[in-house]
Amino acid sequence: MLEVNETNPEASNEELSNLKGALQQALDDGDMQRAGEIRIEIMPHLRALQEEIKVTPEEAKEIMGEEFFGPEEVELALGQPIDRRDIPTIPFPEEDLKRAKEMGQFLILRVNKTARGESLRGWKIYEELKGAYLNEEGKRNLRNTQIHPLSLETVSEETPEKGWALVSKEVLVTSKNNCYDVQTSALLSELIAAKSSGLSDIEKKAMGELFEKSDLILKLQESAKGEDVVQAIDILESLEGNKMLRPSITEVFYDMFVCYKTRGERLYQGQEIWTKSRNSDKQGFLSIDNSRNSLSILCPYPAYKDNYLGTVFSRRS
Numbered sequence: 001m002l003e004v005n006e007t008n009p010e011a012s013n014e015e016l017s018n019l020k021g022a023l024q025q026a027l028d029d030g031d032m033q034r035a036g037e038i039r040i041e042i043m044p045h046l047r048a049l050q051e052e053i054k055v056t057p058e059e060a061k062e063i064m065g066e067e068f069f070g071p072e073e074v075e076l077a078l079g080q081p082i083d084r085r086d087i088p089t090i091p092f093p094e095e096d097l098k099r100a101k102e103m104g105q106f107l108i109l110r111v112n113k114t115a116r117g118e119s120l121r122g123w124k125i126y127e128e129l130k131g132a133y134l135n136e137e138g139k140r141n142l143r144n145t146q147i148h149p150l151s152l153e154t155v156s157e158e159t160p161e162k163g164w165a166l167v168s169k170e171v172l173v174t175s176k177n178n179c180y181d182v183q184t185s186a187l188l189s190e191l192i193a194a195k196s197s198g199l200s201d202i203e204k205k206a207m208g209e210l211f212e213k214s215d216l217i218l219k220l221q222e223s224a225k226g227e228d229v230v231q232a233i234d235i236l237e238s239l240e241g242n243k244m245l246r247p248s249i250t251e252v253f254y255d256m257f258v259c260y261k262t263r264g265e266r267l268y269q270g271q272e273i274w275t276k277s278r279n280s281d282k283q284g285f286l287s288i289d290n291s292r293n294s295l296s297i298l299c300p301y302p303a304y305k306d307n308y309l310g311t312v313f314s315r316r317s
Helices: 009-029 032-052 057-067 071-078 094-102 122-134 149-157 180-194 201-221 226-238 240-245 249-263
Strands: 105-110 163-168 272-278 285-289 296-298
Touching (some): 057 094, 071 105, 094 105, 094 163, 122 149, 122 249, 149 249, 163 249, 180 201, 201 226, 226 272, 249 272, 249 285
Antiparallel strands (some): 105 163, 272 285, 285 296
16 A cells, blocks of 8 residues: 655655556456545545645635625724734635534634734733723623733733634633633544544544543642642643644633624623633633623632533634
């Protein structure tokens, strides 16, 4: 069997051409068994080529419809231009975008500064979002809002990671009423369902390391010792699943703000979103309480569970 040559695209294309010729010969000879074997050999090449073909923003918008938030939508939300020369390519193949639309996800361009070079820090986005919510219907209040004191440093300094992301419009049902590491498992399960092709090496690594470390994480995060809890949080932060698929608190505020300002839609109503951002003493991950009269920044411990607390799927590649 011929192997896909991932390091040499020209060689891979030549192999595919040879397989196509062999397939045609088998069909001409009436050798259906051999033709079936060749079709199986061709599939990895076709998947690799599919992932190499980049989708343009125009094509992505046609696929995603109202669930597309590109340069125009971001500029409308921010009220000022962004540097369009620095917009990265969309990393998702067409089939993944179609599947994302079916799964209730949206595609969003995240930027970390304006065209004037002004950084989009979390606290500024939070204040803008809170102001927009307060003006809703002329008399909106957020009287139950709380700000965890150890969140201020993180939210004041953090900016979104620049790039495109596919994001769930709802908190994952399978992540609710679960501690932080089980939520990570829910994110990885969502990734498997979201991909039209097989997992990459780094995605396979993410699956394996969570399985390998889950018992240790459980033991540490349920410990009464503060240093054990911090060690558990360090491990959770290092997991590839959380790095790849869980948003920062600033990215959630950014997504909520762009969606609200351009579509008038308030994401994650009545829910609490657990992010990958840590508080300043490193003893917890920050969450957003987006209930009716609240836009709070909280900091649950990793073993905490609640029916309203979950996370959102945020895929960057």
